[in-house]
Amino acid sequence: MPRNATIAGGEHGRMRNCAPLPLVLLLACVPFEPPGSEPTTSVAATESGSSAASGTTSWQLPARERDKTPSSTSTSTTTTTSGPPPATSDGGASSDTGTGPPLDLSALQIAELHPDPNGKDGGPDSPEFLEIAHVGELPIDLTGLEIDARAWPTLSADALGLAGQVLLPGERLLVLRFAAAADVPDPPVAAIDNGVRVAFASSEGLRNADGGVLLHVGDIMGDALIHGAAQPAPWDARGLWLGAPAAAPGPGESLCRGSAIDHDDASDWSACPPSPGTATELEAGTTGDDSGTTGEALPAEVAIVEVLSNPPGPGNLEKHAEFVEIENLGPGTVDLATWTIADDLSDAPTGADPLLFLAGDGGCQPSTCLAPGQRAIIVGNLYTGPTGDGLVLVTDDTTIANAGLAVHEPVALRDGSKLLRSTYRAWPDPLVAPDPAAQEEALVRSDPAAQDEPGTWSFAAPTPGQ
Template identity: 45%
Template sequence: MANRNLAALALITCACLEPPELDELSAPLADLGGVDTWGPLDGAPIPSFDDEGTSAGADGPGEDSGAAPADNPSLVQLRITEILVDPKGKDGGADSPEFIELQNTGAEVVDLSGLRIDAQSWPVLDADELELSGLELAPGAFLVIRRWATDVDPGLASASITPAITSVGFLHSGGLRNADGRVAIGSASEIVDEFVYGVDPARPSSGWAGAAFTELRSGQSVCRSDPSADHDDASDWSSCVPNPGQASPEGSGGEPLPSRSITPGAIQIVEVSTNPPGPASEEKPYEFIEIVNLSNAEVELSGATIGDAPSADAPGVDPLEYFAGDGGCESLTCLAPGARALIVGQGYAGPIGLGLVLTTDDSTIADGGLTNTEPVVLWDPSGVLVSSYRLWPDPSGEPLPADEQPLHRIEPSADDAPLSWVSAPASPGE
């Protein structure tokens, strides 16, 4: 199969959409001051969106960007499917953004124009501010909205569009409330879905029934177990491993997905390109890692991470996201027995061959890209080491990449030791 340029795939949404250019988001939202995300609500009611297109919550009235957009009937197909309220590490840090995930659970395309998101203590967001107006979400596709703190790189908030996932972000000092709060989505005058968590003071609501969800865990998301079911109460939800842009642990319709716990050795790193041809200043867009499923079962890679240090929480450890191709099973991030996948940065410009392509959440792999003497480690969602390259007592020793070629594992099941690796021509996806 002819090699394809992966960079061209990064701007595809669905067959029916030709999106406007999204080179960068507009300027970050104004810093409205710090917010105590653990403070009580003091019984303050949280009204629904009103007819004027504003929402008044614990932080005062939301700012309206202009005239309220006309109601958009297609928005009723959207469901809140995952929320990460209290990430591991600093809330809103460079490696620990808060996020809300929405999914189009209907059979028709959803026009995102007119979408409004009211999440305490975020500012009220609309489609114009997030540069979503005019974009469409295909049936089954996800929209992920991330919040970073104001002291991180604004480039983290850049938009990303693939056929299955549209991701946007913003910088703001106010984070999701950790002890109690509410997330509502809809148009300017109608709530189509809502989630209430933590303590449960009396509050008017048009999209939630019964007591609030209370099983919040630090570092864990809350996932809707079945996107097709919506009882508007806590029974729809459970704690889960953070997996933005992927199906919940139970999958659609209650059908279980492959386990996110990956048996060590089931997935093996078999090729690592840290020194591609060309000058060093131009190498990063051509670095890649290739993995293979050596087991006799499908392996779900959602929630897995890749890094260049012997620690699952080292700086630069990247979550893996779907980018292109097919791993041979139903889930976009699943790898079938014997199938291979490439792991690349979002700026990858090299060949991809056949099979699945996974990307990190920034332009390079790991902490600013790979080097010739750093290890590469694949971790499962719980931080268990799955496979490694160059995790040796002396990672600076031989063999080193020679003649600008990758190192290959001589046998996929071989131990990660110097004698198990050899320099050979690149064969990504083959």
């Protein structure tokens, strides 16, 4: 999804009417007192008192020497910035420390969330954690970053002691929450083998059964994660999260990003063993060879790349010439035998059709398997158009989905777990251009890996199976 877009009302796509989030500047010595609760003490480790003094826990990662010195400033968990840093010309937040390039929110991606550790949540050996990966190409200064993770207090880089910290491409920011200030490592900010670790204390822990995470700088929004159930503002992240929430992880599990392509939906996430500070096997890649990997199959990214909903010719014959073409972007193979296609984006669409083998070859076995780089077309069982040499999948009806594809209807492709894997025309305004009603041509995705947005699609002569 496009990042660093200022949220505004009256426009389509990922724009929404959203007032800036409330930002309160509190001094580090002020304890966090959640509304309606008894006063609590939330102070970071002192120079002489921390869990580090009582022995290293399984969650405390070794530090390494870096060319930047981590801040050792202790901070309260509830301090936030008084306002976003001034925006740069490209929408990022400018650094007021001069220690590195300005923050580019599009380069930060939520990588792992661990809301329900084994043992006491936030205990000395079982902190909750959030991990954020730097997926960009240039170093970035974390000054100005704000994190809303329900039900943690809003965290700001300044309050956490991260202002001026530079994260290099491929590195990670690991955020640990301890329930007691005495358990916070000293210093709370430290370098680790693959980035930076910051720890804080708060009596407020992450929600286990449902929750949300949102990265932002003031009202400039970045990556989002919703799990378990729909969330209220600001975690609802309307326009930043698509479809149903990701399934909540079980006790002792994490939610890990397993997709190189950010779809901003549940298909990017799965339960995994916790791995604070490092990429999971799923993220790092598994090949099934003898190189020490788990041997588990890599997930395949599948995208709708061409849709013909208004074929040339008389209307009574159009339904039998409609098709949807998909491509496996890799890295693994995928068996489409349990997948469905529908013209409805709801979780339980009416008229969803299974995908059955009709003809051709997807480059792998069984017959409904699609290999990386290969394409397949999906048609009704009375389809009359060309098919090409690739895999041809047919619905169990004369048309695709519920009585064929209306020109302005969306298309939803779901896997056997009913996760939404790819969409076409899942836009707030279904009538926005390019409008298939105005032209008897196919709509083609300009880049198979691009987001499903109006600007991604353009008209072209139909090329089924090519």
